[in-house]
Amino acid sequence: MSYQVLARKWRPKTFQEVIGQAHITRALQNAIINKKIGHAYMLVGTRGVGKTSVARLFAKAIRCEQLSADGNSCGNCAACLDFDTETSMNVIEIDGASNNSVDNIRELISNVHYLPTLGKYKVYVIDEVHMLSTNAFNALLKTLEEPPAHVVFIFATTEAQKLLGTVLSRCQRFDFRNISVTDLVAHIKEIARVEGINFQNDQLIAQIALLGRGSARDTLSLLDQVLTSSQNNMITEENLTLSLGVAGPSIIKNIIASLYEGKTQELSKDYNKLLSENVPVKNIASSLLDELFLDLKVKKDLSQAELIWIYETIAKETSWIFNSIAPEKAFEVLLYKAALRRSFFTNKIASPTSVEKSEKIITDVKTIDKTWEGFLTFLNAKSPASASNLEQGNIISPLRLDNGELSVELGFGYSGFVFFEYLSDIEVHQKVVNNLSEYFGIDQSKIHLNLKQLESHEKFVSTAEIKDQLAEISLQEKVDNFKNNPMLKEAEKMFNAKVDKVIIENKK
Ligand SMILES: [Zn+2]
Structure with missing residues (x-):
């Protein structure tokens, strides 16, 4: 039949x-x-x-x-x-x-x-x-x-x-209402029971239901597609990725866990694994947002404010990322930003495990100044060369303050080993500690600056590289703004023409 x-x-x-x-x-x-x-x-x-x-x-x-x-x-x-x-x-x-x-x-x-x-x-x-x-x-x-x-x-x-x-x-x-995920999950389960379809785990069912976006017909046609790549009616995460080009639920959960905990290396590894499996960055973004949205309601160990900030940041910034020159890289940088949020926004630097303190971090967003970025800005005014050396590396874990002791973990990528060696020199190292002490208002003896040379296979993005990416992005925004300028639009209409190319000169 x-x-x-x-x-x-x-x-x-x-x-x-x-x-x-x-x-x-x-x-x-x-x-x-x-x-x-x-x-x-x-x-x-x-x-x-x-x-x-x-x-x-x-x-x-x-x-x-x-x-x-x-x-x-x-x-x-x-x-x-x-x-x-x-x-x-x-x-x-x-x-x-x-x-x-x-x-x-x-x-x-x-x-x-x-x-x-x-x-x-x-x-x-x-x-x-x-x-x-x-x-x-x-x-x-x-x-x-x-x-x-x-x-x-x-x-x-x-x-x-x-x-x-x-x-x-x-x-x-x-x-008619869009059908709820709960109703769609129940529907898939009933069909699976009658048709003898098995799932590697229940998260797969939830994922298919989510992808159905409130439509019973779309949900079932997704299920049809996944079934065609499955063997003996057994649906695995691999089937889902292969047939629908979406990330499996466990890898998405891993990425989100790394993002919450500020583990940029793990995050980057999983993200790049998905790219290597040909999952489009748009699908990765949308699965992450779906999962983050669910977490907004159930996640207990992060404050709601912090979760909202993460969700909003990713949701907002993805729109320009998809139009950028290198969306895969730009999205990775965005994930870094979300993962390292506490080092961007910490006013009172907090231990990342403390829920109470993390609430404070977010509520103090408006009065930020004491951050790693803030330190670099401070140092840049004082000694641009020292700042530029540090920018060849990047913090690889959020800044921590435990019992008045500040820990800074600064990593250097494979190509930054010259700077790692230079900064490892006892005198140079002490200079950086002095500057940190001055900026953060913490005694030198209580500052632990650990420099780390990362292996060549480890994924790493230095502050300097992030800056370059952001510059590229802001250039793209300028071009977009210019193209959307009402007077320009009017002129295009008047001459019945289109602007072909926009050149923005760099004054530097
Ligand atoms: Zn009848």
């Missing part, structure tokens, strides 16, 4: 089987049971949330001659059998996207006045009704003004805002 896609195989056969739209199905069942059928219904909602399924269930039940007590069609009476033939003269289904001309609608309307060949009602289901042309709509409107008693219209649309008020006012409107 040929493979039947899950969305079709699992199309609901009763109102109760429709997922996540009980507020609508209950109302329609009541209307059927109480024989209060209107002339026109408008089903509104995004794609794949069950509009067409509900329209068909309703159309069938309206005409059924032996309704069940709960308002579902019987499936056996003459009207139900007629419905199932697909050539029914009494239930007419039209796709507004492909039959949108006035002629199509006139033809439809010319038949409206004929009584159904069987049963009480003639039902017209028009999908994507907003796609009808204005003329087609006007023709339809006339029928809606005075519909024959035997006619019921069921319209479905993803874009109700495109419909005329005169149409909407003649319809009973039902707004």
Whole structure:
């Protein structure tokens, strides 16, 4: 037997089987049971949330001659059998996207006045009704003004805002909800149970449900895709990455754990592993944001304020990253920024494990000055050469203050070994400690400056490299700003031309 896609195989056969739209199905069942059928219904909602399924269930039940007590069609009476033939003269289904001309609608309307060949009602289901042309709509409107008693219209649309008020006012409107992740997870589990599908872990189910973005149809077609790359109906993280180009849930959780703990090296290793598996950076970003969003509600060991800051930073900055020259690198730098947030924002440097103190860090964001970056700025004013030497390295863990003792761990990449050696010299090292002492207001004896030469295979980005990246980004922003300048736009219009190239001269 040929493979039947899950969305079709699992199309609901009763109102109760429709997922996540009980507020609508209950109302329609009541209307059927109480024989209060209107002339026109408008089903509104995004794609794949069950509009067409509900329209068909309703159309069938309206005409059924032996309704069940709960308002579902019987499936056996003459009207139900007629419905199932697909050539029914009494239930007419039209796709507004492909039959949108006035002629199509006139033809439809010319038949409206004929009584159904069987049963009480003639039902017209028009999908994507907003796609009808204005003329087609006007023709339809006339029928809606005075519909024959035997006619019921069921319209479905993803874009109700495109419909005329005169149409909407003649319809009973039902707004479909996007289906919740919880409902989608339950649905996948039920299907898996019946179809004999197994998952390496439950996180995979949650991930597929999340990727479905509130649509039952999309969720099931994702499940179809993953199944095609699986063996013996066993779905693994690898299948998910291979077939959908998304990161598996455990690696995403690892990246987030590293991000919370400021472990930039682990973070970078996992991130680059995903890139090497051809997962697009957009998909990585979106999986991370989904997971961070869930953490916002459940994560206990970081403050809410800090989680919100992380989420907002990544969400906001990804938009320019995707337009940047090197999105993979730029996103990695962004992850570094989020991971090293405490060293950017610490006013009172706190031990990163302390929840109480981390709350303070965030609430003091506005009065930041004592940070590693702040120190570099301070040093740059005092001795640019010393600052520039330190910028060839970078802190590899957040600054820590334990019992008044400040620990600074400064790493150097493979290409920065000259600077590592230079700064390791006892006198030079002591100079840096003196400067740290002056800036942070902590006695020299309580400052522990550890320099570390990283292995060539270890992933590392120096402050200088980050600066270069940021400069590249701000240049891109300048170009974008210039291109969006209203006067320039006006000029483009006037000359009917487009700006081809923007050159920003560097004054340095
Ligand atoms: Zn029936």
